[in-house]
Amino acid sequence: MTFLSPERLWLLALVPLLAGAYIILQMRRRQYAVRFTNLSLLAQVAPKRPGWRRHVAALLFLAMIILMMVGFARPASSVKVPRDRATVMVAIDVSLSMMAKDVPPTRFEAAKSAAKKFIRDLPSRFNVGVVSFAGNANLVSAPSADREAATASIDQLVLAKRTAIGEAVFTSLQGVRSFDAQASQDPPPAHIVLLSDGDNTTGRTVQEAIDASRAAHIPVSTIAFGTPYGTVDIEGETTSVSVNKETLRTLADNTDGKSYEAADAGQLTDVYANIGSSLGFKIEHRDVAARFTGIALLLALAAGGVSLAWFSRLP
Template structure:
């Protein structure tokens, strides 16, 4: 469905010439009839035969062509609803201390950032991207946006520190999608005895970039179920190696390794796919799993050339009919 508007509506004043032409055409016809009748009375010509209804087709097409040409001068603009695909992807980064481990070069977090940069650059312009940093809590560092530079800047600022809460990472992603804070269901300490109502958000996904090591007691299952109910797919990306390595935090040496079991459970709950990222290339396939939804947007298109082309066709048709019937255009 489209709507038509006129950029120069004042040009419609040119249509006033149409009734003038019609009146002039009728006067010419009456003058010709009178002249023929007078000549017929003197026996100089035979009486005029009865004219068919197609006699006026040529002049009618020529006048219609003029009217359409005037209409083209108004610069008509058609607002057309065009379908396009759009979606929202949240890049949720684990920024806990363990992400500084170097079992993935140059480090787990730096590998995640490099993979994210490649991912962002490959996305179509219609996809909005948000950035969430989570450790002991989840923080939306960039709201969903089409501004790729803002997304890349938010990714570049990430640094490792603190513990890991996969639940808060998921809730942070949901907060970015919903546009308001989303808390864990049944958490009386945070004032959420009942599940947070967040609605349905099809065509969205959370890419969870983490080593899977959760330092909390609750676990991510409740947050994953909340995301699943909201139609949000979670695509976990495991960073690290099962053999693991050690990191130094405040002078203490701490062992850390990739824990894939909670990530597989999150993917299964939300309909996503777990992938291990031994390098940046592992993130490239995530977009294929993101279900973008079809929406429509109204796009204005100036159709002056189409209207002028139609006028030219009418003009050509009128001239052709006139030449075939009368041997001349006018």
């Protein structure tokens, strides 16, 4: 819980003063009775009554005051609200290293399968676009609600040389800006999900991509896919293609996204499911002061009822 006017909480500092004043008055009252009253006569005139009852109304009143002070500070609860025009850009690495068979049947085929499931499982209100990247980046499916077009574009992907992670981010950002007629002036809330197994080897740098993403207020979540043991055969030569996790982590951490790692198809599916559950929402703070005011009112009624029932007077 948060408070929309937290500066008003200073009023709670008065509560110990009220409690202290009440305790002092009770002590003075007892001393006064002992000083000016014959104890044996007092026992006859004022029959013994449960002393604790005298404090119930005061405690209820004090609790009411506390709740009213908290309500005055405008407490608010955080709720997830679906974003209108929410857009997810799925960027998939199609560099030659994705031929590695450390993830069966290959990294490439496993990545395509998981990406298609991720797209199909997204809520229908989401728009989704697809970007492929190797030596350069291409928008292969413009963002829309058409799931069939998006998944079909993934089936058409082909492998190529080099890895342009920075270009993939810039192409994804451009896809968001071209989403609809108002996107250039009022871009839709968006999130980029980028899967790769390598480092940025060509095109604009990852730092430039970070700067552009932050300027557009679009986070980039990354998935480092593969194991340290992947190899590929290129032109008759076997090359090790271990995953470069640090580059992807840097991209995610500096754009307010999240970085994930997946070493097999099952883990990749879980990662996509985790990402999908958090996209397309914004956090809003809704004022819940009425709850505190209502409870305070009930305590006030309880204090008055107790006082009338036991002492025939209001507190």
